[in-house]
Amino acid sequence: MSVGFLLIHAKPQRTTAMLLSWALFITGIALYLYIANQRHRDNPEERVTPSIAQMARGMYDAALKPAEDDDQPAEGGSMLQRFRNSMLWKDTKATSRRFIYSMLLLIPAVLLGLHMGLFPYVGAFFLRFVLFFDKIVALSLLPILFIAFGIDELAKVMLIVVGVTPTIILDTFNLTRGVPNEQLVKAFTLGAGDFAAAYRVVLKQIMPRVLNSIRLNLKSVMLFLFAGEMIASTDGLAFRIALLRRHMGMDVIIPYVLWVALLLFLVDLGMRVLNRKLHPWFQES
Amino acid sequence: MALIEIDDISVAYGTPAKTVLDSVSLRIEEGEFVCVLGQTGCGKSTLLRLVLGSEKPLAGRILIDGVEHHQPDRTRGYVPQRYSLFPDKTVLDNITFGPEVSEFGLFGHMTPSFYRRRRELRREAFGYLERIGLRESDSRKYPDQLSGGMQQRVAIAQALMTKPRILLMDEAFSALDPGTRRGMQQLIRELWKATGTTILFVTHNTQEALRLGTRVIVLAKDGPERGSRVKLDLPVPDPCFEEEIPHLVHRLESGAGWHAVSAHSC
Numbered sequence: 001m002s003v004g005f006l007l008i009h010a011k012p013q014r015t016t017a018m019l020l021s022w023a024l025f026i027t028g029i030a031l032y033l034y035i036a037n038q039r040h041r042d043n044p045e046e047r048v049t050p051s052i053a054q055m056a057r058g059m060y061d062a063a064l065k066p067a068e069d070d071d072q073p074a075e076g077g078s079m080l081q082r083f084r085n086s087m088l089w090k091d092t093k094a095t096s097r098r099f100i101y102s103m104l105l106l107i108p109a110v111l112l113g114l115h116m117g118l119f120p121y122v123g124a125f126f127l128r129f130v131l132f133f134d135k136i137v138a139l140s141l142l143p144i145l146f147i148a149f150g151i152d153e154l155a156k157v158m159l160i161v162v163g164v165t166p167t168i169i170l171d172t173f174n175l176t177r178g179v180p181n182e183q184l185v186k187a188f189t190l191g192a193g194d195f196a197a198a199y200r201v202v203l204k205q206i207m208p209r210v211l212n213s214i215r216l217n218l219k220s221v222m223l224f225l226f227a228g229e230m231i232a233s234t235d236g237l238a239f240r241i242a243l244l245r246r247h248m249g250m251d252v253i254i255p256y257v258l259w260v261a262l263l264l265f266l267v268d269l270g271m272r273v274l275n276r277k278l279h280p281w282f283q284e285s
Numbered sequence: 286m287a288l289i290e291i292d293d294i295s296v297a298y299g300t301p302a303k304t305v306l307d308s309v310s311l312r313i314e315e316g317e318f319v320c321v322l323g324q325t326g327c328g329k330s331t332l333l334r335l336v337l338g339s340e341k342p343l344a345g346r347i348l349i350d351g352v353e354h355h356q357p358d359r360t361r362g363y364v365p366q367r368y369s370l371f372p373d374k375t376v377l378d379n380i381t382f383g384p385e386v387s388e389f390g391l392f393g394h395m396t397p398s399f400y401r402r403r404r405e406l407r408r409e410a411f412g413y414l415e416r417i418g419l420r421e422s423d424s425r426k427y428p429d430q431l432s433g434g435m436q437q438r439v440a441i442a443q444a445l446m447t448k449p450r451i452l453l454m455d456e457a458f459s460a461l462d463p464g465t466r467r468g469m470q471q472l473i474r475e476l477w478k479a480t481g482t483t484i485l486f487v488t489h490n491t492q493e494a495l496r497l498g499t500r501v502i503v504l505a506k507d508g509p510e511r512g513s514r515v516k517l518d519l520p521v522p523d524p525c526f527e528e529e530i531p532h533l534v535h536r537l538e539s540g541a542g543w544h545a546v547s548a549h550s551c
Contacts, residue, residue: 182368185339188357190447191387199391200382204373281373281427 050251058251062088087240088259094235095225096263098153102160102221103214109165110210113172118198123173130169138163139227146232156228163224164217171213175206208282211275215268222264286351287312288483289336289451294345295512296331305331307512308345311502315450318477318484320498322491327504328513329487333455336485337361349451359387362444362482366456369440370428376439377424380410383447406446413442417472434465441473445480454486458493470496492531495521 005012012020036049050058064082083089116123116130141162149155179202187197229238237260244253276283291311297304305328313319323329334340335347338354338361346353349360357363370379384406389399414424417438428436437457444452454473458466474497477484488494494501503517 180368181339182363182365183371185337185357186363186365186369186371187386189337189359189361189363189449190383190443191359193390196386196391200386201371205371279373281429 047248047250050254054251055255058249059088059255062086062252062255088256091235091237091240091256092259092263094233094239095229095237098156098225098229098236099221099267101153101157102164102225105157105161105165106168106214109168110172113169114176114198114203114206116169117173117176118202119194126169127173130166130173133162134166134170136162138224142227142231151232155232156225159228160221160224164220167217167220168210168213172206172210175209175213176202179205208275208279211271215271218264218268218271222260288315288350289313289485290348290351291332291336292346292348294335294342294347296328296335296340297343297512304510304512306335306342306504307514309504309513309515310345311515311518313483313485315483316481318474318486318497318499319502320486320488320494320500321502321504322488322494323504323513325489327506329489329504330455332504333453333485333487336451337363337453359383359447360450362447362449362452364437364440364444364452364454364457366459369457370436370443372428375425375427376414376419376431377407377410379428379439380413380443380446381406383443387447410442410446413446416476417442418468432465434461434469437461437469438472441476445476445482448480448482450483452482452484454484456487456489459488459490466493473497 032049033052036046036051039046039049040051063086064079065087066085077085112126112130116126138159142159145155145158145162149158183201183205184197187201192201226238226241229236230242233239237256241253241256244250244256289312291309291313293308293310294306295304295308296306309328309332321329321332331340335342336349338347338357341355354360371382374382381403385394385399385403388402389396393399411421411424414421419435419438423431423435428439431439440457441452458469461469470493473484473486476482486494486497488497498521500520501517502515504513505516506513
């Protein structure tokens with residue numbers, strides 16, 4: 001006999017569903033606070049599980065105090081000015097810049113996937129190579145990339161190219177191949193040429209799914225970006241986390257991790273909203 | 286010279302090759318409404334795709350107005366059974382897509398003259414919307430928001446908007462309920478009379494072929510291992526009265542031949 005909440009046709013009430021969706025968050029936070037409290041009672045200097053007050057202080061320092069020792073202290077400056085001189089802002093800016101480069105690199109990847117899916121000669125030329133490239137574990141190439149491209153931005157960007165673009169190329173390729181042939185034939189009979197059919201019919205149809213695919217790969221982009229920053233960088237969120245690890249700075253590391261998650265959540269939300277605005281027809285289906 | 290000349294074509298698929306069409310020859314004159322009948326798998330749609338240019342025959346050739354075409358183009362409009370409309374475009378944009386893309390190409394919509402021309406095209410498209418029985422408010426809908434019948438109406442308007450000389454319809458009404466189907470049959474017949482477009486209509490429904498066509502071509506195989514050939518190629522008298530159709534269907538499907546049928550009724 002099935003239990004009530006394990007019925008496929010069960011319809012939880014809105015309030016119940018809401019409470020259930022937050023339950024694990026609340027449990028996790030409560031558990032953390034309990035453990036932190038216990039450990040602080042045993043050792044007031046405890047740093048592995050910082051208290052909320054410690055984390056707040058750490059985050060305050062990261063977000064509102066000057067990033068470098070030689071920076072002018074922004075005494076009396078507005079909150080915004082102080083934030084813009086802070087370590088958190090500078091790290092976020094550096095990581096965001098690399099993240100934007102990575103996202104821009106996905107545009108040629110999408111176009112390549114589209115052309116591979118539509119034009120048989122392009123497909124024949126690239127497909128085997130991309131499939132092979134896709135199987136390479138990007139992180140295993142890190143030493144080669146740093147030797148070949150140095151430890152500057154280019155190596156980190158190349159790491160993302162190796163890590164993420166083959167997936168996006170193959171996703172776009174498969175989405176392109178999934179467009180019914182009738183649609184292409186129809187476009188030709190209406191007077192479209194090859195490129196008009198590719199860009200005005202196929203690309204437009206696959207775009208919402210491509211955006212979803214990119215959304216699903218955001219974490220991979222960040223993973224490779226963080227790997228690059230942690231190993232060879234002088235700024236960035238991952239660099240800071242790696243640096244603070246040496247000093248057991250969990251009071252800053254935990255808020256930084258949450259900050260990264262929040263940023264990624266906002267990027268994902270932004271892309272979802274953009275997708276809905278740009279492709280209302282896709283939401284309808 | 287006939288508008289469409291199908292000259293001794295054969296088509297085979299797979300390994301080992303299985304013949305689908307075997308030495309099929311046809312001549313279709315301008316303005317005809319030709320219905321191609323046959324059982325599922327007899328090669329009706331293959332024949333249509335050959336005329337469309339999206340497939341190549343193993344042997345033989347197809348001439349459109351005396352010229353061989355190797356890929357689909359705007360001389361031949363196309364209404365398939367499914368995926369007939371672009372899901373990312375509204376009804377109005379679907380209808381105007383053809384003239385827009387053929388006149389302005391890939392980047393033409395970025396030029397100022399495009400917007401002037403688009404206004405004209407939209408006016409024309411509204412005319413088509415009215416003819417196919419859709420309201421102005423439907424023009425802003427996406428295909429997913431339309432019923433199957435409405436989608437096919439729009440697909441016909443979309444195809445006719447480019448004024449093709451030939452309209453190829455592949456089981457275009459097969460997925461529709463009987464009532465909608467009858468409405469669509471009337472509509473396409475009216476549009477054919479009004480525009481004079483040559484129509485090649487593939488169907489497995491004998492009644493539909495008799496209601497619509499001025500000529501019916503029946504494709505059938507001589508045996509399970511043989512490809513289909515033209516078994517019957519007969520004109521449908523005009524007008525063909527509705528009450529006679531069941532009788533004609535019976536005659537046609539029982540293989541009694543057309544002479545007896547046409548003498549008896551229409």
